[in-house]
Amino acid sequence: MMASHVEDVLTSISGDGRRTLSHLPSRPPVDVEFADISYTVPQGKRGSKIILRNVSGLFRSGQLTAILGPSGSGKTTLLNILAGYKSADATGSIFINGLPRNTLNFRKISRYIMQDDLVQPHLSVHEAMVFAADLKLGDELAKEQKLTVVDEILEMLLLVQAKNTKTWQLSGGERKRLSVALELINNPPVMFLDEPTTGLDVLSSSQSIYLLKMLAQGGRTVVCSVHTPSAKLFAMFDHVYVVAAGQCVFQGSGTDIVPFLSGVGIECPTHYNPADFVVEVSSGEYGDFLEKMAAAVDNGRCYCWSHRASYINLCNRNEEPKTRAATSDKGHTKMLTSHLTETDHKLDFNSSCWRQIRILTCRMLLQTCRNKSYVHLQILMYLFLIFIIGGLYYNMGFDGAKQLYNFGFCYTCIIVFMYLPLLPVLLHFPYEVKLLKREYFNRWYSLPAYFCALTIARLPLQIIIGTVYVFSVYWLSDQPLELLRICQFLLICLLIGFVSESFGLTISSRLDIVNSIFIGPTLSVPLMLFAVYGMGAGSTSIPIYMRLLMCLSYLRFGFEGLMYAIYGNDRPMMPCPSEEAYCHFRSPKTLLLETGMENSNIWLAVLGLTAYMILFKAMSYFLLRWRLSRHRNFAALNYVGRIIKTHFSFTHQYK
Numbered sequence: 140m141m142a143s144h145v146e147d148v149l150t151s152i153s154g155d156g157r158r159t160l161s162h163l164p165s166r167p168p169v170d171v172e173f174a175d176i177s178y179t180v181p182q183g184k185r186g187s188k189i190i191l192r193n194v195s196g197l198f199r200s201g202q203l204t205a206i207l208g209p210s211g212s213g214k215t216t217l218l219n220i221l222a223g224y225k226s227a228d229a230t231g232s233i234f235i236n237g238l239p240r241n242t243l244n245f246r247k248i249s250r251y252i253m254q255d256d257l258v259q260p261h262l263s264v265h266e267a268m269v270f271a272a273d274l275k276l277g278d279e280l281a282k283e284q285k286l287t288v289v290d291e292i293l294e295m296l297l298l299v300q301a302k303n304t305k306t307w308q309l310s311g312g313e314r315k316r317l318s319v320a321l322e323l324i325n326n327p328p329v330m331f332l333d334e335p336t337t338g339l340d341v342l343s344s345s346q347s348i349y350l351l352k353m354l355a356q357g358g359r360t361v362v363c364s365v366h367t368p369s370a371k372l373f374a375m376f377d378h379v380y381v382v383a384a385g386q387c388v389f390q391g392s393g394t395d396i397v398p399f400l401s402g403v404g405i406e407c408p409t410h411y412n413p414a415d416f417v418v419e420v421s422s423g424e425y426g427d428f429l430e431k432m433a434a435a436v437d438n439g440r441c442y443c444w445s446h447r448a449s450y451i452n453l454c455n456r457n458e459e460p461k462t463r464a465a466t467s468d469k470g471h472t473k474m475l476t477s478h479l480t481e482t483d484h485k486l487d488f489n490s491s492c493w494r495q496i497r498i499l500t501c502r503m504l505l506q507t508c509r510n511k512s513y514v515h516l517q518i519l520m521y522l523f524l525i526f527i528i529g530g531l532y533y534n535m536g537f538d539g540a541k542q543l544y545n546f547g548f549c550y551t552c553i554i555v556f557m558y559l560p561l562l563p564v565l566l567h568f569p570y571e572v573k574l575l576k577r578e579y580f581n582r583w584y585s586l587p588a589y590f591c592a593l594t595i596a597r598l599p600l601q602i603i604i605g606t607v608y609v610f611s612v613y614w615l616s617d618q619p620l621e622l623l624r625i626c627q628f629l630l631i632c633l634l635i636g637f638v639s640e641s642f643g644l645t646i647s648s649r650l651d652i653v654n655s656i657f658i659g660p661t662l663s664v665p666l667m668l669f670a671v672y673g674m675g676a677g678s679t680s681i682p683i684y685m686r687l688l689m690c691l692s693y694l695r696f697g698f699e700g701l702m703y704a705i706y707g708n709d710r711p712m713m714p715c716p717s718e719e720a721y722c723h724f725r726s727p728k729t730l731l732l733e734t735g736m737e738n739s740n741i742w743l744a745v746l747g748l749t750a751y752m753i754l755f756k757a758m759s760y761f762l763l764r765w766r767l768s769r770h771r772n773f774a775a776l777n778y779v780g781r782i783i784k785t786h787f788s789f790t791h792q793y794k
Contacts, residue, residue: 161291162284166328168200169235169248169360171221174440176231178216190216192385193231195439198362198378200328203348203355205373205393206364207414208382209422214364215254215333217382221362222251222331224580249329250322250581254337256314257574259502260307261509264298264317265289267306268324273498274583275325277489288324296320296350312343316350322581323354325489330354332363341369348372373414380439383421387439388432403431488585495584499592507600513563517600521608524555529615536617536705539713539725546734548616549701550671553694555608556635557663560601564643565655572648572766579767586767590760597640605633618705627704627741634748635697641755642693648762670694673735681735693751700744702736 178191190213198204198221206214219225221233223242233240259267272285280288293299296316301309309317315335322330335351336344348368352375355361365372373379373393381389381396389399396413400406405425407416420428435441488495507514532548535541579586609629618624646662647655669692673681681689689695706727715722724730731737 162280162288163326166248166326166358167236168358169328170200170237171198171329171360171362172196172234172237173221174232174234176217176220176229176233178213178220178225178229180228190385191220191229191382193438194382194385194387195437196380196387196390197442198360198380200360201355201358202360202377203352203375204360204362204378204380205368205376206362206380206382207368207418209418210366212382212421213385214382218251218331218333218362218364222249224251245329246580246582248327249331250327251577252318252322252330252332252335253577254333255573256311256318257577258306258309258314258317258321259506259574261305261506262502263303263305264293264309264313265302266505267317268293268320270498270502271321271583272324274490274495277491277494279489292320292323295353296323297346310343311339312346315339315343315347319350319354328358329360330362332361334366335363336368336372337366344369344372348375367418368414370412370414373412381417381421383429383432386429386433387436388421388429389417390436390439390441399432399435403428403435488582490584492585492588495588496591496595499584499589500595503592503596504599507596513567514600517559517563517604520559521604524559525608525611525615528552528555529612532612532616534615534617536619537713538617539715539722540719542713542722542724542730545616545618545705546702546730548612549705550698552609552612552632552701553635553670553697554667556605556632556697557639557666557694558660560636560640561643561659561663562656564640565647565659566652568644568647569650569652569655572763575763576767586760586764590756590763594756601636601640602633605629605636608632619710623708624704628701631697631700631704631741631744631748634700634745634752635694638693638697638748638752638755641752641759644759645755645762648759649766666692666694668692670698690747693748696744696747696751699736699739700741700748702731702734703739703741703744706731707739707741 174195175193176191176195177189177193179187179189181187194213194217206218208214216225220229223246235241235245259270262270268289269285272289276285276288290299293302296319298313298316298320301313304313306314306317319330319332319335332351335347339347351361351363355377365376368376376393379389379391379393379396380387389396391399393413396417397407400417400420405420405428407413419425421432423429490498528548528551532544532551535545535548538545575589578584579589606629609632610625613625613628614620618628643655643659646659650658669689672685672689710727712727713722713725715725724733728737731739
């Protein structure tokens with residue numbers, strides 16, 4: 140029934156074979172041509188591995204193209220290079236409508252839908268589409284027109300019934316269609332999809348391919364890598380491009396595969412799926428036919444093999460003169476794209492930076508509010524610590540005999556405000572980076588806008604919960620109830636939390652979840668040690684190099700700030716209980732002197748914490764920018780990244 144409904148939609152396409160979305164501009168047809176594409180990857184001491192070997196081809200507008208091939212043949216790599224997702228180390232030539240491709244311009248008209256169906260989990264389908272429309276359409280359309288576009292796309296991709304469903308509750312097929320729907324909002328003429336049927340059942344796969352067929356018939360260039368499609372799905376592709384061992388071994392209509400194989404000396408058994416058979420032949424299961432197949436299509440230079448052509452003259456030589464001339468003139472040269480250092484001021488977006496910040500902040504805050512398990516866990520953790528720490532240090536703030544314990548209270552507070560903001564970032568942000576990579580590459584927003592929105596959206600929850608914690612433990616531990624001291628104590632605690640969160644962003648901007656959880660707590664240990672190093676007797680004889688190392692711990696600045704808030708600013712002596720004969724630390728100045736904090740200053744602590752927050756923010760932004768860049772020219776970072784992945788990864792042994 141679903142297939143027949145899609146067929147009804149297909150038949151509703153206008154007579155010229157194009158289906159347009161109202162209020163959106165029509166797009167010109169775009170042909171993607173490539174010549175002599177090669178790509179190698181380094182393998183350490185073993186040299187390098189060739190993934191693609193001088194492959195060529197042509198993908199036309201109005202056609203649904205499938206890239207087939209056995210595992211490891213280079214399907215996804217070719218798709219990545221054509222989409223511009225990976226192109227820094229590729230050689231060859233890429234042309235758009237016969238002209239050399241400009242990466243910047245091409246990214247404006249193309250979209251890449253990756254294999255992972257990553258969507259914002261706590262939004263409904265309609266909300267996700269509306270946020271995407273606001274970001275991608277900007278002020279081009281009025282709100283009512285944007286809603287009309289959203290409704291048309293949801294109807295086109297059969298998502299109307301799931302309109303109010305949260306995205307994490309969608310089925311696999313629905314998530315695939317939503318991923319396509321999100322990129323259709325500004326009507327791109329070129330779409331690349333990496334294995335859109337992987338993980339789907341037969342019905343969902345049929346729906347996905349039917350809909351991609353419909354999009355192609357609407358005048359778009361739709362290219363997708365597919366892993367062993369069924370005969371029914373295979374018949375729906377207009378154009379088939381087969382890759383094996385990094386070479387093109389067939390290019391043309393799917394109906395021509397059987398006669399093509401017959402021409403190179405191998406017969407496809409009757410009632411055998413041609414897609415399965417050509418993949419098996421490409422894998423070498425029937426002998427070594429790869430070189431003969433690649434030679435028959437000239438490694439993809441024959442843009443359309445047809446059994447109606449003679450076996451000697453298989454190539455279609457009647458291509459556009461501009462394209463043929465451009466290809467022959469350039470030959471095997473460095474990729475003809477603008478070698479773009481991807482700076483956001485060069486990437487114009489439909490929405491202004493301030494508008495992007497506002498929309499992204501609203502989206503992040505909405506998702507935070509709806510992520511009830513995360514919010515409840517945060518609240519419970521802080522309440523638990525209020526109960527534990529408030530009980531341990533109950534009524535010690537004014538007891539002259541227990542000021543060393545109160546010293547421990549201050550140290551406990553900096554540990555709380557280090558770990559509680561740090562650990563959630565290490566857990567959640569690596570997943571956010573995957574979402575960011577898809578949306579940023581498809582030009583939803585700029586990286587500065589995203590980073591500003593991320594910083595703003597994380598503030599409210601942290602400030603509210605942190606303030607409740609500080610007031611609670613401050614009162615339970617009987618610290619001096621002076622407004623200035625309370626404000627100073629709260630300010631330092633919140634700043635420690637902001638710095639710790641920025642520290643976590645720096646780590647998780649580069650590493651995955653497992654390695655982030657390992658590296659983050661490990662690096663926090665020396666920070667805690669240097670925060671209290673040299674306190675007590677002999678603190679005046681600390682070597683200069685150790686003092687420099689102590690300054691590397693932002694917790695040291697935080698600790699000194701808390702001690703000054705509690706004991707500084709000429710606090711009077713504390714009463715000594717009658718049962719105690721002598722209270723050595725009843726004098727705040729004595730405690731500060733014995734702990735080496737007699738020269739502590741609240742403004743120096745605030746300045747130090749602020750400087751570290753800016754430093755970590757800048758580092759995390761730089762690492763994110765480098766990770767999202769297609770041209771990673773930072774050799775030192777590459778080397779460090781390889782060391783971490785090779786020697787500190789706990790995941791590679793299970794892959």
